[in-house]
Each structure stands twice: as structure tokens, then as C-alpha cells.
Amino acid sequence: MSGTAKYVWAALLVAVIVHLALVHAVPRVMMNTAIERIGGESFNTWRPAPRVTAESRSIPRPSPDFAYFACAYDLGDGPISIRVAPWPSYWSLSLYAANSDNFFVVDDRETDFDARVTLIRAGTRPPEDAPNLVESPSRRGIALIRRLAPDVASHAAANETARGDICAPMAPPA
Amino acid sequence: MWRRAAAWAAALAVGAALGLASAWAALAFTRGGGAETYGPWSHNRHAGSVAADPYTRAVIAREGLLALSAREALYFNLAEDESGRALDESCIYELSAPRLAARWWSVTLYGADDFLVQNTDHAPSIDASRALTNASGGWRARISPVRGDAANWLSSRNAGRGFTLMLRIYNPEQRFRRSEETLPALTTVSCAGRA
Numbered sequence: 001m002s003g004t005a006k007y008v009w010a011a012l013l014v015a016v017i018v019h020l021a022l023v024h025a026v027p028r029v030m031m032n033t034a035i036e037r038i039g040g041e042s043f044n045t046w047r048p049a050p051r052v053t054a055e056s057r058s059i060p061r062p063s064p065d066f067a068y069f070a071c072a073y074d075l076g077d078g079p080i081s082i083r084v085a086p087w088p089s090y091w092s093l094s095l096y097a098a099n100s101d102n103f104f105v106v107d108d109r110e111t112d113f114d115a116r117v118t119l120i121r122a123g124t125r126p127p128e129d130a131p132n133l134v135e136s137p138s139r140r141g142i143a144l145i146r147r148l149a150p151d152v153a154s155h156a157a158a159n160e161t162a163r164g165d166i167c168a169p170m171a172p173p174a
Numbered sequence: 175m176w177r178r179a180a181a182w183a184a185a186l187a188v189g190a191a192l193g194l195a196s197a198w199a200a201l202a203f204t205r206g207g208g209a210e211t212y213g214p215w216s217h218n219r220h221a222g223s224v225a226a227d228p229y230t231r232a233v234i235a236r237e238g239l240l241a242l243s244a245r246e247a248l249y250f251n252l253a254e255d256e257s258g259r260a261l262d263e264s265c266i267y268e269l270s271a272p273r274l275a276a277r278w279w280s281v282t283l284y285g286a287d288d289f290l291v292q293n294t295d296h297a298p299s300i301d302a303s304r305a306l307t308n309a310s311g312g313w314r315a316r317i318s319p320v321r322g323d324a325a326n327w328l329s330s331r332n333a334g335r336g337f338t339l340m341l342r343i344y345n346p347e348q349r350f351r352r353s354e355e356t357l358p359a360l361t362t363v364s365c366a367g368r369a
Binding site: 007008010011012013014015016017018019020021022023024026027030031034052053054055056057059060061062063064065089090092094096099100101102103105107109137142144148150 | 223224236241277299303
């Protein structure tokens with residue numbers, strides 16, 4: 001290999017590695033930022049998002065027609081119990097892994113009343129008698145409830161309904 | 175020896191810069207995932223999906239973190255008019271749609287920064303629960319800085335140039351097909367300063 005060629009090949013190799021690493025990192029960094037912002041100092045609890053307005057700048061391209069409720073979860077201490085209280089219009093529960101993948105979703109048409117999920121880390125032993133097991137590919141992630149609430153009044157009502165939502169560590173067996 | 179070390183350092187620095195620039199370009203110029211187009215609408219059926227490739231995942235994360243997978247919702251983006259020009263506040267557009275075969279839909283206008291436009295018109299979005307439709311479920315909407323006599327209106331006031339529209343289709347019916355004919359059509363009605 002000539003003197004110059006080896007430097008050119010080295011530069012190209014580094015370019016490919018940096019390119020792939022950055023593309024790979026973008027969703028993870030953005031999710032980590034969102035997880036930290038939502039979780040704050042306490043994970044595994046629902047947080048209502050303020051109604052989406054022109055001032056909203058936390059998540060790009062939010063829908064102003066939904067009331068959003070987010071729970072940054074951490075399965076480091078074991079499974080999480082999630083419950084979504086029913087809402088008279090469209091609602092859904094979606095779960096996002098640390099790489100931003102939407103690995104689970106359930107909506108109001110797929111449940112009789114509310115939605116109950118037991119979230120565990122993929123590859124760990126599931127607890128006994130836990131309802132509706134869902135495996136998270138990552139230790140941390142985000143659970144998100146969308147309730148269709150396109151006006152101020154319905155958004156306020158959605159916040160009232162959200163009092164019945166649960167995102168909490170599963171109680172240890174008695 | 176110092177010359178050789180400097181040459182290696184320069185090669186690594188150039189490589190890193192190339193990698194950084196090419197990654198930025200790949201994500202910056204791939205709006206909406208960009209995988210498929212239906213008329214003026216772009217769509218990526220792998221948005222939010224665990225089957226998404228790294229580029230789709232990165233673009234969607236940047237433009238619409240926490241998107242739902244296609245099992246639940248479909249997202250379509252529109253950034254250009256029928257002549258390929260970027261959408262512009264100085265123009266008046268009309269969206270014309272047949273009945274959308276879905277449980278719920280919405281069209282939302284975002285500024286070039288991917289957030290709602292800073293105005294006080296309270297008209298960033300129209301949706302199936304509030305839109306005025308014709309007898310067959312079709313609808314028209316005006317996109318303009320001023321409402322005028324529009325039945326359905328998306329305000330582009332303060333949107334400048336380069337704003338976008340996002341169509342959300344929730345729980346599409348089985349017969350819903352992704353095609354130019356089933357999605358809203360955009361027409362430029364007029365532009366200030368253009369003949």
C-alpha cells in the first residue's frame with residue numbers, strides 16, 4: 001500500500017464507523033433525554049403533560065388533539081404494574097424501549113374496560129399470577145397514554161380520569 | 175516520526191469529520207422517514223416499529239419521538255406544494271380529501287422547527303371529531319394566515335417558509351389503502367407576489 005493510500009483508507013474507515021455510530025446513537029440519546037426529563041427524580045409514576053400549545057417545545061411534532069400522560073419506567077428493581085383508566089373516546093397505552101421502538105400498544109377497542117399490564121425486563125423470570133405480561137427489551141423506557149381530547153374542556157376531563165391510572169413497582173408477594 | 179504521527183492524526187480527524195457530516199446529511203435531508211411517497215405525502219411504514227432500520231429510527235426520533243407503530247397509527251408528511259415548492263405562509267392552499275377510512279384522523283401544521291407555529295389563532299390542527307364534512311364524509315380545509323370564510327382552517331400565520339403538514343390516521347379500517355387517491359390533495363389557490 002502506498003504511503004498516501006493507507007491514510008485515505010484509514011480516514012474512510014473512521015468515517016464509516018463515526019457515521020454508523022452517530023446514526024445508531026441519535027434515537028438512544030433522544031430517548032435518554034426524554035426519559036430523564038419525564039422521570040426527573042422519581043421514575044415509575046405517571047406525569048400529565050401540559051396541553052400542547054404553540055409554546056410546547058419538549059417533544060417534536062406533538063399532536064394538540066391528545067392529552068398525554070407519560071411514565072418513565074425503570075425495571076432495575078423488578079416488574080412494573082401499569083393500569084390505564086378508561087376514557088369515553090379513543091385512548092391507547094404505548095410502550096417505548098430505550099432505542100425509541102414502540103414495542104407494545106393497546107387501545108380502547110382491545111379491552112373491555114381498562115388496560116392492565118405487568119411490565120418485566122426481557123429475559124427475567126416473570127412474577128406469578130401477574131396479569132398481561134409484556135417484556136421490555138430495555139431496562140428503562142417510556143409508557144405513554146394518549147387520550148383524544150381536542151379541546152380545553154376534554155383535556156381537563158382527561159386529567160381527572162388520569163387519577164385512576166397506575167404506573168408503579170409491583171407489590172412484592174405477601 | 176513526527177510527520178507520520180501528524181499524518182495519522184490528520185487522517186483520523188478528516189475521517190471523523192466526514193462521518194459526522196455524512197450522518198448529519200443523511201438525517202437532515204430525509205424528512206418523514208422518506209421511504210414511500212403518495213403524491214405529495216411521504217410516509218414510512220416502519221415508523222416506531224421494532225423492524226425499523228437505523229436510519230428510519232433516527233429520523234423518526236428526531237422528527238417525531240414516541241411515534242406509534244403502523245399497527246396503531248399511520249403518519250404522512252407533506253412539505254411541498256404540487257409544483258415541488260416548499261410550503262410558504264405567503265400562499266393560500268386548499269386540502270381536499272375524500273372520506274378517510276379510519277376511526278380518527280387529524281392534520282396538523284408544524285413550523286420548520288417541527289413545533290406548532292407561534293400564533294394565537296388556536297388553529298394548528300383539524301381532526302375527525304370537529305371537521306365539517308360533506309354528506310359522503312369528504313372535507314376541504316384552507317391553509318392560510320387568515321381564516322376568511324373557510325369551514326375548516328389551518329392557520330399558517332407566522333409559519334414563514336418551510337412549514338409542513340402531518341396527517342395522522344388512527345385505527346385505519348381494513349379497506350384503507352395507502353395511495354394518492356385516498357389521501358388529501360393539496361392545491362395552491364394563490365401566492366402573494368406571484369402571478
